[in-house]
Amino acid sequence: MLDDSLWDTFLWDDYFLTDEDVSDTNIKPDEDESKSAEIFSVPVPQNASDPESAASLIASQMAKLSVADREKAYNDVHAIPDDFVKETPELIHNSLWGLQGEIDILPDKKAYSIAEQLNPTYTQDRDFRLAFLRCEKFDCKKAALRFVRHFQMKLDLFGQDKLVRDITQDDLDADEMEILHLSNGRFLNAHDKAGRRMNMIVMVNKTYRTDSCLRKSFYITMAVCREIEIQRRGLVNVSIQFGNEVKGTSADNLDLVWKLPKQNQAIPLWHSAIHLCCTKGAWESHYAMVKTALDKQSQVRCRVHCCDTILECLEELRGYGIDPSCIPVNNKGEITDRIKDHKRLEQQRRQERLRYPTPNMIGVPFCEDVLLGKGTPFQIHRGNKKLQQFVADRYKKYERAQKGAKKAVAQEIINVVRGNGGLFLKQDGNKWVPVTDDVALLKVAALFRYLRLKNGKK
Template sequence: MSSFDRNFQPTSSCFGFVTSQQSSNDATSWKKREGTGTIDGMLSEALKDLTFEERQQQQEILHGVQGQMREEENMVQNTLQDLDKYLNNTKRGTYYETAESMNPDYVRARAFRIMFLRGNRYDAKAAAQQMLKFFEQKHKIFGDEKLVKDITLDDLDEDDIACLKTGASQLLGRDSANRQILLQVPSLRAFANHQNELRALYYILMTASRSQETQIRGCAAILYTVGDHKDAKKGVGYLDNMRLTMSLPLYMAGNHVCGDRDTAESFLWSVAVKMLPAKRRARLRMHFGSHTECQYLLSTYGIPSQMLPFRPGTYMVNLETHHNWCQSYLLMEKQKSGHVPSPLAVTQINANDVLYVDRKKNNNMGNQRLRALIKEFSSQYDAGSNETKKLMVDALLGEIRKAGGRFLKQQANCTSERQLVWEELSLEEARAKVTQLFRNNRRRPEASRDRIHGGFIISDFPRPNDVVFGKGARSPGSELLQRLIKNRSHEYDSLDRGMKKDLVDSILHQIKEQGGRFLQPTEVFGEFLAVTDDMARARISKYFRNNRRSINKTAGQSISSTTR
């Protein structure tokens, strides 16, 4: 009942790099590709096999600057029909056929099939081949009884959970293109039996695959073997890991392999690279060097070093976030029943996300941007028909998504700031939130920007030397002003009124001589009011007065505690 190619040759890669040489997509047969040479040479050779347009497309995918995948309903429906045809022609004697006879609704579910189509960029033939391999691998790992069941943590035994918690494979946050980051650190590999690792890996990757955002944008995978992070198991089980990974509907938009150039791993990687089709090679990057060098190279592909769970200096792996992720899923799945899949837990947010915490107002950049869009289009929304309003709501959702934002709500079981876990809202929930914002904006009297007198509006973001007024504003210019206020406060308090004005003027000119401006945020996201010199003088004088009050208050508290 095997759907694997009998001529399959092993390679040492836990990403499942190997794909069909007969398809330009990331399909699923593993025939060995011919070719020799260095890794750099093979990657360069791959580009020669592609047209200019194909090279450009793969580079855009790798760097996360390609347009969003189009999913027109007619195209989706036609591809689903093609998928059915391929499956009907090839399913005989496979575990797919077994699963279909056990629970046809599970196997034929539209969302389930679209997951495989997205994972193969709507190549119906490649998706059909992958579905056959998916059920074969699932049967091999979990057996008949779980073949038509969404796998949860309850389906894993103690050794599986222990393997999951090692962090050898873990989901981080998202890169700058909002793609899910998958990190694999071979030095952390540990298991009682290799089946434990396979079940843990299946759970992690299928959890990522359930997110529609990840299905559409793909995954950025990192294999990190720098320094002491060489494989603890010396390559044992890589072949089975690869087979499993290639059977799962997770689109690898970018593969990054980090390591030392003069290692056995680099030779094994070259074997894996040879087996890649040209398009997949074009999305693979090898990074050789120290921890600092490799992490810098990753940052040039939109994966900042702050996203990686390595402790500064020692480069040991900090597993706190990963363990929080495991615990959040354990708690979340206990609250679920039936076959409804759990939503994807999010432990790391980005600036473009729209966040909901109870009924509190949130000032994350994504929330500010959404409020600005609501205000900008509120008059058109109020004047439109019901159909127009629905289209406008969807358009705003699209704007947030284009910027890499998600609509997230804090999970109810979060009890501390250190263990915040978020849950992505469904499409209907997000629509309801945006619709309510439009209604609230209509009811709330619009704060008039005409009340701002003097100055002029700028639409560019602050420069480093600008002073940005407002609570929580931080910039080098603002910090310079605070230091000047603190250092010259005694001098200011000792001067008469006229001399105080001269001191304030000298500080104002010192800021402006360094190219700084004095800015006040407006209610519109991304807009600032460049205040007049008189307004800036008034603010600086107020800061001096506030600083004096703060000093007096601190001194009073010190005297009080001494007399006690």
């Protein structure tokens, strides 16, 4: 296996593998260079979970790099700051034209063509395209392939009706929202010494469907890719596995283990460094598949930290420009800031509601939503309880108002709910549908009538 000492001295060694060194593996090192837009259908190589084959694959990729590229990979892994591409107006103009030219000659771009027909304003958005160019250091050919892969993956995960709009929490179903609120995979509000944002993945003791995990991962990644500094600098991924049993954890899904790294090939963000942390035990095969599934640029920036405890693993990260105190896990590998992260997700969803048009269907109600229906689940919902308080606070004003002015008081309450990011929803099967203001007014008026009866008035 490619151990730490070899990795750390690789930059200075004249080390190249011979054909004999890699003849015993069935993994194709340049498989990620395929021009296909479909990334999830790539078959799992026969030796994908073999640690020795994965190590040989990464060593062969490293040997193919030029001296300059090896130095760049070494610096990226060790958080040594590097200048990113200077973006002049001429470079941006020429690159955007070049990107379109490369897209035009790609043979496999069915999903992109559908998106272009549905909403060319979305597909041709300048800032959106620049994110893909920055990810590939303004290499138009690579950016074009990543761009069409993005639409193919989005079509596969969310369907055509969501292909040409940004994905929000309203698009996630109950399982996906549960995974999101586990806080086990998310971008931290922390950076390494090179100023790169960090993404944390922590395995949890529960398994989920592959498609649910991929949709949740797509959402959180695209939610941060608007940040220009992330587009320019890339991100640092820290994956944490704990315990000696893979079975029963979120890693106990080989389909997901293979596909999740593949998703990176269709997202406008690149990995500056990948750190796989685990306690000594049963994770070698798991991490071998992860490393095999990565694209070759990520493979040579991947490090494994295998120690007796999670805290020892995290302490090793200091040598790579990462302060372990930024990683919110304890010595058992448990997340320590879940409540804080839940509040962050609520704020993020509130901002999405205020920024984007109201969707036709919603998977899981927001805490600020008012649910129309009868029974305890509706009464105890946070949004319904807040509405009751809004009505109580304005009861006297409503009573004093003339008949024509009562509607304005009720509308004022609706506006407050909407201003907080809330909607009035009715259930439709396993989905929720926003209602019109006229229906919402009836709900508010009914609460005022209830208070009147409660106060002994007819």
